[in-house]
Amino acid sequence: MGKESVVHSLLFAIRQRNKRGLWLYADLRSHSFSPASLHLQLHTSNLGIQQFPMDKEAGCCSTHLIEGDGTFNAEGLDNFIKQVKLAECGLSYAVVAIMGPQSSGKSTLLNNLFHTNFKEMDAYRGRSQTTKGIWMARCVGIEPCTIVMDLEGTDGRERGEDDTAFEKQSALFALAVSDIVLINMWCHDIGREQAANKPLLKTVFQVMLRLFSPRKTTLLFVIRDKTRTPLENLEPVLREDIQKIWDSVPKPEAHKQTPLSEFFNVEVVALSSFEEKEEQFKEQVASLRQRFFHSIAPNGLAGDRRGVVPASGFSFSAQQIWEVIKENKDLDLPAHKVMVATVRCEEIANEKYSFFATNQDWCDLEEAVQSHIVPGFGRKLSSMIDACLSGYDEEATYFEDSVRSAKRRQLGEKLIQLVHPTYQLMLEHIQLETLDKFKRSLHDALSGGLGFANAARDCMGSFIRIFEEQCKDATIKQADWDSAKVRDKFSRDIDSHIAEVRTAKLSELNALYESKLKEALDGPVEALLEGGGDDTWPAIRKLFHHETKTTVSEFSVALSGFEMDEETNEEMLLKLENYARGIVEGKTKEEAGKALYRMKERFTSLFNHDSDSMPRIWTGKEDIRAITKTARSSSLKLLSVLAAIRLDENVDKIGDTLVLALVDHKKDTSASVSSRDPLASSTWEEVPATKTLITPVQCKSLWSQFQRETEYTITQAIASQEANKRNNNWLPPPWAIAALVILGFNEFMTLLRNPLWLLVIFVGYLLSKALWVQLDISGEFRNGMLPGILSLSTKFLPTVTNLLRKLAEEGQKPVSANSQRTPANPPHMLGNFQGVESSTGSSKVTMENGPEYTSPSRHVKEQ
Numbered sequence: 001m002g003k004e005s006v007v008h009s010l011l012f013a014i015r016q017r018n019k020r021g022l023w024l025y026a027d028l029r030s031h032s033f034s035p036a037s038l039h040l041q042l043h044t045s046n047l048g049i050q051q052f053p054m055d056k057e058a059g060c061c062s063t064h065l066i067e068g069d070g071t072f073n074a075e076g077l078d079n080f081i082k083q084v085k086l087a088e089c090g091l092s093y094a095v096v097a098i099m100g101p102q103s104s105g106k107s108t109l110l111n112n113l114f115h116t117n118f119k120e121m122d123a124y125r126g127r128s129q130t131t132k133g134i135w136m137a138r139c140v141g142i143e144p145c146t147i148v149m150d151l152e153g154t155d156g157r158e159r160g161e162d163d164t165a166f167e168k169q170s171a172l173f174a175l176a177v178s179d180i181v182l183i184n185m186w187c188h189d190i191g192r193e194q195a196a197n198k199p200l201l202k203t204v205f206q207v208m209l210r211l212f213s214p215r216k217t218t219l220l221f222v223i224r225d226k227t228r229t230p231l232e233n234l235e236p237v238l239r240e241d242i243q244k245i246w247d248s249v250p251k252p253e254a255h256k257q258t259p260l261s262e263f264f265n266v267e268v269v270a271l272s273s274f275e276e277k278e279e280q281f282k283e284q285v286a287s288l289r290q291r292f293f294h295s296i297a298p299n300g301l302a303g304d305r306r307g308v309v310p311a312s313g314f315s316f317s318a319q320q321i322w323e324v325i326k327e328n329k330d331l332d333l334p335a336h337k338v339m340v341a342t343v344r345c346e347e348i349a350n351e352k353y354s355f356f357a358t359n360q361d362w363c364d365l366e367e368a369v370q371s372h373i374v375p376g377f378g379r380k381l382s383s384m385i386d387a388c389l390s391g392y393d394e395e396a397t398y399f400e401d402s403v404r405s406a407k408r409r410q411l412g413e414k415l416i417q418l419v420h421p422t423y424q425l426m427l428e429h430i431q432l433e434t435l436d437k438f439k440r441s442l443h444d445a446l447s448g449g450l451g452f453a454n455a456a457r458d459c460m461g462s463f464i465r466i467f468e469e470q471c472k473d474a475t476i477k478q479a480d481w482d483s484a485k486v487r488d489k490f491s492r493d494i495d496s497h498i499a500e501v502r503t504a505k506l507s508e509l510n511a512l513y514e515s516k517l518k519e520a521l522d523g524p525v526e527a528l529l530e531g532g533g534d535d536t537w538p539a540i541r542k543l544f545h546h547e548t549k550t551t552v553s554e555f556s557v558a559l560s561g562f563e564m565d566e567e568t569n570e571e572m573l574l575k576l577e578n579y580a581r582g583i584v585e586g587k588t589k590e591e592a593g594k595a596l597y598r599m600k601e602r603f604t605s606l607f608n609h610d611s612d613s614m615p616r617i618w619t620g621k622e623d624i625r626a627i628t629k630t631a632r633s634s635s636l637k638l639l640s641v642l643a644a645i646r647l648d649e650n651v652d653k654i655g656d657t658l659v660l661a662l663v664d665h666k667k668d669t670s671a672s673v674s675s676r677d678p679l680a681s682s683t684w685e686e687v688p689a690t691k692t693l694i695t696p697v698q699c700k701s702l703w704s705q706f707q708r709e710t711e712y713t714i715t716q717a718i719a720s721q722e723a724n725k726r727n728n729n730w731l732p733p734p735w736a737i738a739a740l741v742i743l744g745f746n747e748f749m750t751l752l753r754n755p756l757w758l759l760v761i762f763v764g765y766l767l768s769k770a771l772w773v774q775l776d777i778s779g780e781f782r783n784g785m786l787p788g789i790l791s792l793s794t795k796f797l798p799t800v801t802n803l804l805r806k807l808a809e810e811g812q813k814p815v816s817a818n819s820q821r822t823p824a825n826p827p828h829m830l831g832n833f834q835g836v837e838s839s840t841g842s843s844k845v846t847m848e849n850g851p852e853y854t855s856p857s858r859h860v861k862e863q
Contacts, residue, residue: 060116060137068132077315084138089311092144094295097174100184102153112285114139118150169325176321179302180218187223205249216306218265226270235268253360345407348395356388373429378475427486430470438463451561456498513555520547521583529591532638537646548580592642592693599635606631618720643694644687
């Protein structure tokens with residue numbers, strides 16, 4: 001058809017439709033006016049043809065997904081996903097499809113509902129097929145991203161009456177990938193048996209349940225050209241028809257009682273006629289469009305959908321689903337009607353094998369065996385194999401005996417091979433679960449106080465019988481399998497577990513009593529060694545024997561339940577005794593390694609604290625020599641205690657030797673000048689080398705180091721005493737006083753002859769006293785002679801200057817006072833008072849550019 005004829009036809013249609021005041025959309029995509037689609041719009045007030053605005057359709061990106069011959073446009077789908085950026089949506093997208101009879105207005109509904117640009121039928125050119133295959137586009141302006149598929153109409157004359165395979169495949173594809181499926185149907189078809197896609201829905205329901213994992217899909221039935229019958233009366237009839245279709249569909253065993261609502265949400269809406277009531281139709285479509293906004297949100301149209309494929313995998317998922325649908329036998333029935341006996345028997349055997357492999361009972365049994373023991377496993381599986389073979393015999397009974405028997409034997413072998421892994425897994429479960437029960441039973445028996453030997457013996461016999469009974473219950477009569485190896489392995493596992501538990505229990509028991517010994521000996525032994533007295537080792541021995549005897553006795557009673565041989569029993573008891581001895585010896589070695597630190601700690605404690613544990617203040621009355629001797633003697637006693645291990649009651653002379661060699665050696669110097677040093681040896685008399693911790697030579701070395709490190713403490717104490725003595729005595733020595741009297745006799749006589757010098761001396765005394773107080777001379781010399789002199793040299797001149805300034809200011813005050821009033825006191829009394837105040841009462845001397853010094857005596861007076 002040429003351009004002129006097309007335009008002529010279009011203008012004619014415009015004139016005819018203009019009488020009703022309707023909008024007209026003409027899609028001339030099938031003509032070669034331009035590469036893009038041409039849209040025209042007409043209003044009753046303007047008969048001219050205008051270009052239709054493209055805003056509403058911008059971004060729909062319509063794509064031919066599946067050709068009419070079933071070819072999947074994988075490249076086009078990938079381009080579509082890139083254009084609409086579907087891969088970025090994650091799970092936030094929805095898929096809508098529409099199905100229904102041919103020429104029922106599906107594309108028109110989608111274009112008005114989603115602002116797409118699917119090709120629509122030109123009613124004035126006749127009713128024919130418009131959409132071929134499946135088209136896909138994006139719903140413009142709807143969030144989240146929504147994809148809509150326009151399916152080829154069903155029941156079209158172009159494909160014919162018998163060619164319904166593509167209709168079924170496309171409908172099944174739509175149900176498999178869509179969240180919402182629009183079922184477009186005429187109002188007057190409700191209630192009819194062969195209308196409204198009922199046969200198609202029945203087939204789709206049946207095959208979908210078997211092919212795919214069911215997903216929750218919303219079926220939105222759109223009733224077109226609604227009549228006067230209210231929707232409230234139409235909807236129950238439609239729902240009843242849908243329920244009947246669902247009830248009639250054969251279902252797997254797991255979904256026999258599953259309601260339709262488990263897989264589908266059924267919604268029903270009605271729309272007025274597009275041709276008769278276009279304005280009302282558009283209002284209803286606009287209202288319906290609102291329901292697709294946020295359709296995947298809770299309570300949305302597809303709010304409870306399941307099994308959503310991420311948007312990035314949508315292309316691959318759709319291709320695989322379409323491939324499965326294309327290869328399905330139920331949807332592509334074979335044309336063969338006659339088969340030879342061999343082929344038919346092969347098919348029957350394969351069908352029975354496949355039926356057995358997919359049988360719900362076998363699948364349930366196989367799944368159950370994956371996790372636990374199944375009671376009656378052998379009986380159930382033998383019955384299933386018998387039923388499968390019997391079914392083969394019934395269907396193949398009319399074929400040749402030799403072929404039927406051979407295929408039956410092959411079928412039996414395949415079934416045995418199929419169930420063999422499950423049988424082996426069953427035996428493994430029996431072995432593992434029985435072994436676990438044995439372990440728990442043994443643990444419970446031991447926790448209940450039963451002896452280990454009795455508990456192990458009783459549990460072993462009981463559970464071996466249980467294991468043999470369960471293996472017999474799992475036996476399959478069609479298979480000749482031996483479970484002797486499993487039985488032997490089970491016995492070995494039980495023996496291994498008993499040995500493992502025995503070792504663990506003995507170790508646990510041994511650790512328990514070792515911890516008791518450690519708790520009972522470790523702390524007390526350390527405390528006794530820190531005391532370091534004459535009774536230290538007798539107390540340690542007493543503690544050691546008592547705790548060891550008690551613990552070993554309890555350990556012996558606990559070992560009796562294991563029924564071990566006498567030699568092993570004695571060996572464990574001896575090991576525990578040696579452990580107790582090792583605790584004492586180890587703690588003693590540890591303390592011997594800290595001997596010098598312990599000695600200094602003992603010396604410091606006794607030297608710096610009195611008998612009441614109060615810190616000593618070295619006032620000069622203490623006898624430092626006696627205190628030092630006492631502290632050193634106590635430290636030497638501690639060294640003698642740590643020098644050797646004395647768990648055996650053997651007498652030694654370590655203490656006497658140390659006292660004689662280190663403390664009293666000066667007394668015996670005259671008596672034994674030529675005798676050798678008793679500490680010049682590496683061993684002690686009557687003490688084995690294995691029990692020696694500190695040799696005599698080491699003791700001598702430690703004592704020398706101890707004396708050197710404690711000399712400073714003693715020196716400090718002596719220095720503190722001397723400092724206290726000096727601070728408490730400011731008078732010069734008596735000889736100095738006598739020298740002053742003798743040598744100063746002439747000066748004293750001069751003062752008696754001239755009393756004026758007494759006044760000068762008195763004033764000098766007052767100034768000296770004031771300087772003494774202000775400079776705090778006694779406080780400055782507490783830190784030493786040199787620091788005191790340096791400090792006074794910096795303070796002396798500013799203090800004298802300030803003191804003279806103060807005296808001058810005090811001397812000017814009476815002059816100003818006499819000019820105003822008569823003084824209440826005589827001038828000489830006021831002057832004396834001011835002089836004293838100036839010399840002794842001043843408390844602060846401030847340097848011009850220096851710090852302020854405050855007298856301690858002033859602070860005392862102010863407080």
